[in-house]
Amino acid sequence: MNKGNLKRIFYLARTTLPYLKPAKVRNLLLCELEIRRRTVQQASMPYVSLVDVTDVCNLRCPYCPTGRNQDSGRPVRVIPLDIMRRFLDEMAPHLVSINLFNWGEPFIHPHIAEIVSMCHQRNLCVTISSNLSVAFTKRILATCEAGLDYLIVSLSGIRQETYARYHKGGHLDRVIANTKAIVEWRKRLGRSRPFIEWKYLLFKHNTGEVQACEALADGLGVDIFRVKTGGGPEEVCVGDDQDPAASNCPELWRMAVLSADGGIPGCCYLYWKHDDFGEMWERTVAQVRGGERFVQGRRLFNPEESSLLPPNLDHPCLKCYRVHNQPHLKRFLTENSRAKEGHRTGAPYPYPKRENGP
Template sequence: MTISESLAQKVGTKVANRVRRYKRNADMLGKWIGYELGQTAPRMYPQRMYIESTNVCNLRCVMCPTGRREVERKKGYMDINLFKRIVDEMAPHVQATTLHIWGEPLLHPKIFEMIAYCREKGLRSEMSTNATLLSEDKARKILEAGLDVIYLCMDGATKETYESIRRRANFEETQTNIRRFMELRRAMGLSRPQINLQIIQMEKTRDEIDAFLQQWTIPGVDRLNVKPFDSWASQIDEIESLRPKDEESFHIPGHRYACPNLWYHVHIYWNGDLAMCDRDFNLDTPLGNVVEAGGVMRAWRGRLFQELRRRHISGDFSASPCNQCSEWAWWKPTPFGGGQGNRPDNTAALNNPAAAPESGALVGLGDIPVLS
């Protein structure tokens, strides 16, 4: 390649990136305007999509409604053809999709095909896993499929704490799986997926967070994520009791505003049902079905979803689980971004100099505005 060709390529890339930035800002502004105007059938597409590949899990985690057997919906796995129809419709419009909501995605027999299909359609894909099933074969398939972001959940810096929280998991085996995944990514010469090591703030983990950060501040980890405790709208007393005892209650505004989830996100359960957000894990408030409506946007802009938005706009938060939720105050949208609201322990990400230089690793407390 000549100098002029190289220069032209760099200029072209710079221009393309700038165009993408402008388009993203325009899209975010449009979403914010729709939210502020109270559009019950938003003209803009949602910002993010959450797809429940399955609601089956192999663990019995103490802070999770699935692990506690509180999710009463029928168990199942999303049909691959339904998944592809959803991606075909939404890929040109949403910024990203997760492949998990209330289950362990590595249990889905076609999860690698799902990841690859997102890559084929240009859709950023993200996945959270307990990493207990992350064998060498599965790790290699994830890397080959082209996942963009992976959250590896290690709730504890010691065997005793971790196994008391992630019940049925083995501390040493999970650590081995995670380290092997990082080594495979390095050996394959890849920078993706971004590897996030995550711990949830709970009474059981609060004294081990510093040790966790030290333990995983190593090359290969791109981000260390300390996730604020989530009560899942305070629906389960046993989960609420896990909240850190010394956690300062975050400021909740006196005036409750309509939940941004209803305008910015779309949650799709394994059978095509739409949920207002992942806190409605039992679908107390049905909002339509992708298959029955003939598409995601038909359901998302449909009568049931419109009515829920209308209720929120009017100050009626009696729908379940809105009527018990305090996490609504975590997020207030802004014209060109998600907004950080009043989420507890919100801090900006910090550079992590101990991580691999090419990874651009970060240490942070949670990701805003993603509530799932």
């Protein structure tokens, strides 16, 4: 484990611990026990959440479905505040932390500061991941003021031409300026939060700029510099972001995911509308999580219950490599023509485009 990842663990623990109340700890422990036992009918509730506050992005990163302008079947939108409130009213008593990002750029949401405040008032540890190449410095600082705990900044180079090769349409000078503004804001008010992490996406074309970028981060006052293998075609990648040792899918128990349109996917990797497990507009999160798609998803990972799966099961989890790593499913996967492993976003080729653009 490298230095950046060790520091990240330390800062995440430091960020999260104040939010661990007795009732939430009990739910967390029960949830982890159910993950270990691969319990199909879950009694606990997720203690981590990921909410995609907007499915719109200002960049065109080539290996991101949003950056490719790939049509997910969802309307392009920002999450309505009433849906956000309904979600928090139900889930906040169980959640320890909430991540306000997934497929879009969070600072595009005009009410992102209000959403962070809603989460903070409900005693949740709040994280945002951003490209930070946005012309919304006042909005960013207002979001920090609202109670943002942890900010992840995605970048991929120390020179503009290197950075823009992946972060297409982005401006590195804007990322640096916004980082400076946050650090100066913290110093001026004597605050330590939000903790700032620069996440360097590593590809074959930018391996030579890692040290210089880390030095820049240190000079700016960034708390953590972390290198993460970027995803994409084999010819541009330096490694595989899949964990070959993964033998279970904790997300089906541990994480509550909400899309900007109110859809509830089974995990953060599911991009397509037709892969949603349910809708916030129609049912509660608890009802969706007790529904057939979640039960069948967990059943895939439970050797004692997998025999109850229909032989022709059509399920979003069937394209995930974690399912295809299950020894007890070998025959089932071979005989089910729908069980074809693919990218976890289910991206087809060629990628369909949105008709009207983002």
